[in-house]
Amino acid sequence: MNKIREGIFWTGYIDWDLRNFHGYETPSGSTYNAYLIVDDKPTLIDTVKFYGAQEMLRRIREVMDPSKIRYIISNHTEMDHSGSIDELLKYCPNAEVVCSPKGAEGLKEHFKKDWKFKIVQTGDVLDIGKRKLKFVLMPMVHWPDSMATYCEEERILFSNDAFGQHYASHERYVDEAGLDPVTFEATKYYANIVTPYGNQVLKVLEAAKDLKIDMICPSHGLIWREAKDISHIVSLYKKWANYESDNKALIVYDTMWHSTEKMARRLFENLDKAGIPVKLVNLQVTHMSDVVTDMLLSKMIMIGTPILNNRMLPTVAGLMMYAKGLKPKNRFAFTFGSYGWATGGFKELETFCQEAGWELIGEGVYLKFIPDEADLKKLDEILPLIKNKLKV
Ligand code: FEO
Numbered sequence: 001m002n003k004i005r006e007g008i009f010w011t012g013y014i015d016w017d018l019r020n021f022h023g024y025e026t027p028s029g030s031t032y033n034a035y036l037i038v039d040d041k042p043t044l045i046d047t048v049k050f051y052g053a054q055e056m057l058r059r060i061r062e063v064m065d066p067s068k069i070r071y072i073i074s075n076h077t078e079m080d081h082s083g084s085i086d087e088l089l090k091y092c093p094n095a096e097v098v099c100s101p102k103g104a105e106g107l108k109e110h111f112k113k114d115w116k117f118k119i120v121q122t123g124d125v126l127d128i129g130k131r132k133l134k135f136v137l138m139p140m141v142h143w144p145d146s147m148a149t150y151c152e153e154e155r156i157l158f159s160n161d162a163f164g165q166h167y168a169s170h171e172r173y174v175d176e177a178g179l180d181p182v183t184f185e186a187t188k189y190y191a192n193i194v195t196p197y198g199n200q201v202l203k204v205l206e207a208a209k210d211l212k213i214d215m216i217c218p219s220h221g222l223i224w225r226e227a228k229d230i231s232h233i234v235s236l237y238k239k240w241a242n243y244e245s246d247n248k249a250l251i252v253y254d255t256m257w258h259s260t261e262k263m264a265r266r267l268f269e270n271l272d273k274a275g276i277p278v279k280l281v282n283l284q285v286t287h288m289s290d291v292v293t294d295m296l297l298s299k300m301i302m303i304g305t306p307i308l309n310n311r312m313l314p315t316v317a318g319l320m321m322y323a324k325g326l327k328p329k330n331r332f333a334f335t336f337g338s339y340g341w342a343t344g345g346f347k348e349l350e351t352f353c354q355e356a357g358w359e360l361i362g363e364g365v366y367l368k369f370i371p372d373e374a375d376l377k378k379l380d381e382i383l384p385l386i387k388n389k390l391k392v
Contacts, residue, residue, distance in 0.1 A: 002059070002172055004215070004223065005154055007130075009036045011044070011059035013052025016168045021080075023322075024192040025287040028185055029168025032080050033219045035158060036060055037151070040129025041070035045149055045158045046219050047084035056084055057091065066091040071118070071126065073133070074099040075160035077106035077145045081219055086111055098126060100137050102145035120147075122207070136207055138162065140200040142193055148208070155214040162204070163233050165189050165221030174222040174229050182222050186233060189220070190240050191296040192289050195326040201241035205234070243330040245299045247390045248277035252291055253304035254284060254315045259338030259370050260304045266376045267302055267336070270383050276392050283315045288322050295328050300390055301358060302334045303349060310344040320352035329357035332389045334382060335364035338371065361385050 002010035012033040018026050032048035034056055042064060048056045060066045069092040074082050077099075085107070089095060098118045099107060108114065120126070126133040131153045138146040141162055149158040165185035171177040194201060216224040216233070224230045249271055255261035264280060271278040279294055295301055305316035312320070333353040337346060346366050353360055362382050367375045 004035070004172065004217070005156070007038045008154065008156070009038070009059070009063050010034070010172055010223075011036045011056055011063070013048035013055045014168050014170075015049065015052065018166070018168070021166060024166075024289040026166040028166060028181075030166040030220050031168055033217065033221075035217055036063055037128065037131060038064055039131050042068050043071040043073060043126075043128050043133070044069055044088070045073045046075055046081045046160065047072065047088055049080045050083040050087070053084035053087040057088070068092070069095050071095060071128065072097050073126075073149055073158075074103055074107060075147050075149060075158065075219065076143060077103050077110060078143060078161075079110065081160070082107060082110065085115075086113065089115065100135075100145050100147045102139070102143075103147070106143070106145045136204065138200070138204045140197045141204055142197055148204075150208075150211055152212075155212045156217055157208065157211060157213050157215070158217045160219045161193065162201070162218065163216050163224060163237070164218035167221040169222065172223055174224050175226045177222050179229060179232070183232070183236070185221060187236070187296065188289065188293045190237070191293040191326070191328075195240070195292070195296060195328050198241040198243055198329075201237060205238060205241070240296060243328065245328075245331065246277070246297055247392060248279070248298050249300035249302060249386065249390065250279050250281065250294045250298035251302045251304070252281040252283060252294075252319070254282070254306070254313045255304075255338075256306040256308065256313065257338075257370070259367065260306045260336070262371055262376065263336050263338065263365070263367065263379060264304050266379050267382075270380060271386065274383060274387065274392070276386065276390060283319060288319045291319055292323055292326055292328070295323060295331070298331070300332045300334070300386060301353075302336065303353065304336045305345060305349055306337055307339040307342055307345045310342040312345040312349050316349065320349065320356070324352055324356045327357045331356075331358040332361050333358035334361050334386070336366065336379065337364075338367050338369065340369060361389055
């Protein structure tokens, strides 16, 4: 039994096998967290993906008869959290579904059912007996319908996707699983899911700043309960939402005949010798969801591509399309690559960088066929500019 407080239980589903979440690689699996509050009006906060419904029901039954559930709070319509509402309602047909106005629209559109809805706004309070639940709408963190639920008596924030991590484990708390591995997954989660919505995250942090919080219960992964861990993740969210990054460089490339690789390695050597923190990433062996995590953490992004059919290599194009959507702003970028006879893809790469919100530094360096030492020297010229931009 997963009791997180007297009368409050974790009744979620552990998705041990999940390795891909709409294109985001999830090597650690995930959980879909549902929380059952046993009070005068028993309330379930969020459900789980459709295939976890029976495991969720089994966990609920360990605590109480599901037919007694009075409210199902749907903090977010996305199907990893609302996917079992329909199944659950078979066992508690009189339960009301509590959600934001956009949540009600989205749930009706997803399920084509007209359940009993209770629509709430920021500041509204749901009295469930000994406890009162307050709602904070979080539009675009990360869907229009998203909201969080706060219980003042317990000082718990049920934050839905915010502060979540794709991390399957038997442990329920960050301090049990270890702060470092959880932070790693929370960082990847923010990079791949939340990055475009920095301004909205800042608004939510402002709206929540006066709440007394002893526990943050997200809808994925581990629960934050130690004060130091809570301030750690909140300060990281503030930093990321302000598009701040570390003074380090990321060199990411793909290569056809090792020429662009030679260039990438020359850049790496230069930065390494200069003592600049730098990571070298080959797209042939690295998934783009890991690359955008490094983009979140790096002030300088250096991208290299060979030319194929006058375009960027498709792996680089795919990465840039993804990065353009996520828009980790306030970054510097430098482009490089090798070509045979056509250079059209380099212009595309530069345009993608600008559309991702990055400031291009210097002229891109593009070298014909196999670069020799004289060619590679052209890459050395960018080093002073990188030092200047990174202030190292
Ligand atoms: Fe975890 Fe936006 O769903």
